[in-house]
Amino acid sequence: MRAPIGPEVxxxxxxLSVEDVSLSFGGVKAVSNVSFDIRKGEIRAIxxxxxxxxxxxxxxxxxxxxxxQGHITFRxxxxxxxxxxEAAYGGIARTFQNVALFRGMTALDNIMAGRTLKMHSNFFxxxxxxxxxxxxxxKHRQRVEEIIDFLKIQEIRRVPVGRLPYGxxxxxxxxxxxxxxxxxxxxxxxxxxxxxxxxEDMSRFVxxxxxxxxxxxxxxxxxxxxxxxxxxxxxxxxxxxxxxxGTPNEIKGNQAVIDAYLGVAH
Amino acid sequence: MFYRExxxxxxxxxxxxxxxxxxxxxxGIGIILFIAVVIIPYFGNAFLIQAIMIPxxxxxxxxxxxxxxxxxxxxxxxxxxxxxxxxxxxxxKLTTYFPDVNILIxxxxxxxxxxxxxxxxxxxxxxxxxxxxxxxxxxxxxxLSWCFIRQPWFYNYNASGAIEVPxxxxxxxxxxxxxxxxxxxxxxxxxxxxxMTWLASNLVHGRIGRMWMAVRDMDLAxxxxxxxxxxxxxxxxxxxxxxxxxxxxxxxxxWYGSAEPAVFxxxxxxxxxxxxxxxxxxxxxxxxxxxALIFILPIVLRYIPPHLGIPIRPATVDHIQYMIIGxxxxxxxxxxxxGLARLWQIGKQKLRVWPFPY
Amino acid sequence: xHLIYQIFIDPFVQMGNAPDLxxxxxxxxLVAGVLYSLIALGFVLIFKASGxxxxxxxxxxxxxxxxxxxxYEHGIPAYVALALTIAVMFGLAFAVERxxxxxxxxxxxxxxxxATFGLTYFLIGFGELVFGxxxxxxxxxxxxxxxxxxxxxxxxxxxxxxxxDIAAAIIASIMVAALAVFFQKxxxxxxxxxxxxxxxxxxxxxxxxxxxxxxxxxxxGLVALATGIMWGARSEVSFALEIIALKALPVLILGGFTxxxxxxxxxxxxxxxxxxxxxYWGPLLGSGIETWLAYVIALVFxxxxxxxxxxxxxxxxx
Numbered sequence: 020m021r022a023p024i025g026p027e028v029x030x031x032x033x034x035l036s037v038e039d040v041s042l043s044f045g046g047v048k049a050v051s052n053v054s055f056d057i058r059k060g061e062i063r064a065i066x067x068x069x070x071x072x073x074x075x076x077x078x079x080x081x082x083x084x085x086x087x088q089g090h091i092t093f094r095x096x097x098x099x100x101x102x103x104x105e106a107a108y109g110g111i112a113r114t115f116q117n118v119a120l121f122r123g124m125t126a127l128d129n130i131m132a133g134r135t136l137k138m139h140s141n142f143f144x145x146x147x148x149x150x151x152x153x154x155x156x157x158k159h160r161q162r163v164e165e166i167i168d169f170l171k172i173q174e175i176r177r178v179p180v181g182r183l184p185y186g187x188x189x190x191x192x193x194x195x196x197x198x199x200x201x202x203x204x205x206x207x208x209x210x211x212x213x214x215x216x217x218x219e220d221m222s223r224f225v226x227x228x229x230x231x232x233x234x235x236x237x238x239x240x241x242x243x244x245x246x247x248x249x250x251x252x253x254x255x256x257x258x259x260x261x262x263x264x265g266t267p268n269e270i271k272g273n274q275a276v277i278d279a280y281l282g283v284a285h
Numbered sequence: 286m287f288y289r290e291x292x293x294x295x296x297x298x299x300x301x302x303x304x305x306x307x308x309x310x311x312x313g314i315g316i317i318l319f320i321a322v323v324i325i326p327y328f329g330n331a332f333l334i335q336a337i338m339i340p341x342x343x344x345x346x347x348x349x350x351x352x353x354x355x356x357x358x359x360x361x362x363x364x365x366x367x368x369x370x371x372x373x374x375x376x377x378k379l380t381t382y383f384p385d386v387n388i389l390i391x392x393x394x395x396x397x398x399x400x401x402x403x404x405x406x407x408x409x410x411x412x413x414x415x416x417x418x419x420x421x422x423x424x425x426x427x428x429l430s431w432c433f434i435r436q437p438w439f440y441n442y443n444a445s446g447a448i449e450v451p452x453x454x455x456x457x458x459x460x461x462x463x464x465x466x467x468x469x470x471x472x473x474x475x476x477x478x479x480x481m482t483w484l485a486s487n488l489v490h491g492r493i494g495r496m497w498m499a500v501r502d503m504d505l506a507x508x509x510x511x512x513x514x515x516x517x518x519x520x521x522x523x524x525x526x527x528x529x530x531x532x533x534x535x536x537x538x539x540w541y542g543s544a545e546p547a548v549f550x551x552x553x554x555x556x557x558x559x560x561x562x563x564x565x566x567x568x569x570x571x572x573x574x575x576x577a578l579i580f581i582l583p584i585v586l587r588y589i590p591p592h593l594g595i596p597i598r599p600a601t602v603d604h605i606q607y608m609i610i611g612x613x614x615x616x617x618x619x620x621x622x623x624g625l626a627r628l629w630q631i632g633k634q635k636l637r638v639w640p641f642p643y
Numbered sequence: 644x645h646l647i648y649q650i651f652i653d654p655f656v657q658m659g660n661a662p663d664l665x666x667x668x669x670x671x672x673l674v675a676g677v678l679y680s681l682i683a684l685g686f687v688l689i690f691k692a693s694g695x696x697x698x699x700x701x702x703x704x705x706x707x708x709x710x711x712x713x714x715y716e717h718g719i720p721a722y723v724a725l726a727l728t729i730a731v732m733f734g735l736a737f738a739v740e741r742x743x744x745x746x747x748x749x750x751x752x753x754x755x756x757x758a759t760f761g762l763t764y765f766l767i768g769f770g771e772l773v774f775g776x777x778x779x780x781x782x783x784x785x786x787x788x789x790x791x792x793x794x795x796x797x798x799x800x801x802x803x804x805x806x807x808d809i810a811a812a813i814i815a816s817i818m819v820a821a822l823a824v825f826f827q828k829x830x831x832x833x834x835x836x837x838x839x840x841x842x843x844x845x846x847x848x849x850x851x852x853x854x855x856x857x858x859x860x861x862x863x864g865l866v867a868l869a870t871g872i873m874w875g876a877r878s879e880v881s882f883a884l885e886i887i888a889l890k891a892l893p894v895l896i897l898g899g900f901t902x903x904x905x906x907x908x909x910x911x912x913x914x915x916x917x918x919x920x921x922x923y924w925g926p927l928l929g930s931g932i933e934t935w936l937a938y939v940i941a942l943v944f945x946x947x948x949x950x951x952x953x954x955x956x957x958x959x960x961x
Binding site: 103106115138147160 | 299302304484492493496508510512513567
């Protein structure tokens with residue numbers, strides 16, 4: 020259980036705010052008039068029953084889907100549309116429900132790929148693999164090795180990720196996202212499909228990322244125990260609408276939330 | 286036992302990330318280069334050099350080019366023949382306009398023309414993927430083939446429609462044209478191909494190779510880690526076409542000595558694609574292995590049966606060649622989709638643990 | 644200025660001056676289009692039912708035609724030769740399923756696509772080995788197909804329609820209608836559509852993939868045979884047909900890969916577009932633009948509508 024929210028967090032600046040965002044696909048309204056914010060340095064959980072629009076919400080923040088209405092303000096800049104690579108350069112990284120690793124590459128290469136946006140040596144030096152290009156490779160390799168140590172995946176560095184078990188793949192994917200040194204890390208069901216031990220490991224990693232690197236985290240998660248333990252604040256979606264927003268304790272007692280999960284007709 | 290890595294540990298990152306970290310690999314490459322540079326020209330006869338080694342190297346270069354685009358970046362291209370043609374014709378026009386400039390410079394420069402054309406025909410790749418992109422490259426193939434045949438400017442208004450390679454020299458030694466000797470031409474081709482292979486290897490082991498492979502494996506995720514798709518794809522088209530262009534120029538200037546436009550047709554595109562598939566998509570070694578197999582096969586078919594006393598007509602050789610290649614493609618795709626390169630890796634793995642089975 | 648006139652005005656003036664030539668060209672385009680559509684139809688059949696893009700469809704056309712003529716030249720009467728060729732096409736479908744499709748089940752589409760390249764080259768080599776590479780004459784009249792032409796006067800000139808072409812258009816329409824009914828109304832047709840959507844799901848409801856695939860490749864083989872007969876009757880039967888068959892790819896791009904009406908409409912658009920382009924604009928550029936015009940049309944089309952006229956929009960979910 021996290022310490023109760025102290026004054027310095029509630030006074031923390033808003034890092035990202037979602038304002039009155041709506042998204043539809045054809046006739047289906049995935050997200051309707053949702054607004055919430057994420058404060059710098061916090062762990063924000065987005066929860067809700069299946070089909071609530073949680074992944075769509077992350078996709079919007081990422082720049083994957085463009086909402087028909089509303090806008091996102093990130094680090095002071097407001098926009099209604101963002102391209103995925105703009106989000107990446109802006110400091111937003113993410114992991115996916117179905118692991119989106121590059122299957123033809125090793126774990127090390129996947130995480131090194133995450134450093135791409137920090138690598139600038141030009142084509143000429145890349146051709147020679149010498150001088151600035153090599154210097155850069157080594158420098159970024161050092162940073163990647165720190166992440167590998169942090170996630171304890173040293174033995175599987177050179178294994179093609181397609182051959183790794185699911186839990187390790189998720190860790191490599193987390194590593195790739197961390198390699199981008201993001202300000203905001205979006206995790207889409209990071210514990211999905213894991214057993215108790217793996218969940219504890221992953222929870223520890225999420226907390227350490229937040230403590231050690233200071234990264235703000237938004238995560239979608241179904242396991243209530245994890246949500247209660249890890250998050251500072253929670254936003255609850257149901258059928259694309261926000262039905263609650265507050266600390267874990269407040270959410271636990273909220274009748275609308277309980278109804279949504281129990282499937283009470285409304 | 287022969288291929289043990291144990292004991293070869295690295296103490297810094299740059300050694301660990303070198304392209305050939307294992308001693309055995311370095312020794313192997315050294316031996317191969319020694320054979321290529323010293324043994325073959327000294328001991329080999331004209332037939333070996335002219336009809337086997339030179340074209341093998343040229344096709345390997347083209348296969349590397351196509352592999353960069355299709356194997357590493359995942360963009361299927363059926364326009365390789367046309368891009369090779371652009372290189373060949375560019376070189377021809379350049380050397381007829383500026384006969385005093387060294388031909389080697391023009392051979393390399395022709396790659397840039399090919400790269401430019403490649404980028405133009407690669408622009409659709411922003412919106413089109415997979416099979417559809419293959420059809421777009423077919424448009425490039427047929428359009429460019431038509432240009433080579435129907436636009437007389439390309440072949441200097443020659444009555445025959447073909448281009449003839451003029452004699453050019455380097456330090457007084459003729460390196461193209463009828464007077465150039467086999468060995469000279471072999472060394473030119475060997476030098477260019479080895480250098481360009483080294484450059485390609487550097488590219489694919491670094492940031493650019495990772496970007497290409499990311500686009501191949503999952504382009505949506507690649508975008509999300511900050512890779513700009515259009516630039517990466519166009520770079521792949523540019524570099525790939527550069528390699529194919531130089532290969533085309535070498536094909537005409539160092540092997541055939543002349544060319545009809547029909548050389549750079551869609552069949553050549555398929556030929557190179559088969560080399561890449563059988564050799565292994567996404568492997569530079571595979572490009573060489575595939576070129577060797579597909580190129581050596583018809584030669585074996587043509588010359589071995591008469592030695593064994595079985596008469597065989599040249600036309601039949603062609604037919605059987607097509608059948609065998611077709612069957613090999615299907616066989617490889619079933620048994621080892623990663624081609625000969627993967628078989629080679631498995632072989633090395635066996636060498637690692639020999640004499641134990643695993 | 645003169646150039647603008649040449650590109651944008653003159654061709655239309657020419658069209659107006661000699662409407663009989665225009666109609667003739669349109670007819671030629673229509674006929675070529677019908678034949679392209681038939682090849683595209685074979686592609687669509689196989690793609691709809693197995694998700695495999697059968698690059699070898701073109702060579703199957705040539706192969707079927709050659710087999711038919713080959714049997715006839717060995718002294719077998721025309722209709723018996725036809726029946727034997729149908730049996731051969733069935734054998735081919737069976738062999739392809741057993742040796743190529745079954746081992747590659749569940750592989751990504753691009754692998755299967757490349758396997759059909761291998762099949763194409765194998766059939767080219769095999770066909771040339773068995774039948775020889777010389778062009779042959781199709782046994783059109785022996786099969787009861789009409790010869791000669793229908794002429795009618797028009798606007799000071801005349802238009803000539805080959806009877807064989809009319810027959811081709813009619814037979815093609817009948818085949819298309821029959822296939823459309825087959826897919827929509829029959830049980831096997833439904834099973835085919837199920838397999839096209841998802842191999843695994845179809846298996847789990849008890850549809851036998853092997854059985855379906857043999858049927859579908861056999862159907863495509865029949866379409867190829869009909870195409871081969873029609874085409875061979877207009878010109879000769881030779882391996883040059885294989886390259887022409889590549890033209891079916893732009894047709895598929897326009898019409899979509901899974902739509903039977905799309906294949907027809909796409910084929911007609913490409914056929915007519917090509918012939919009109921070649922006849923009226925070709926001389927400006929140097930002739931022979933037919934070799935690439937279809938592809939460029941398809942390419943331009945793709946830039947605006949990547950899924951073709953009738954294809955389904957591809958929505959990628961993450």
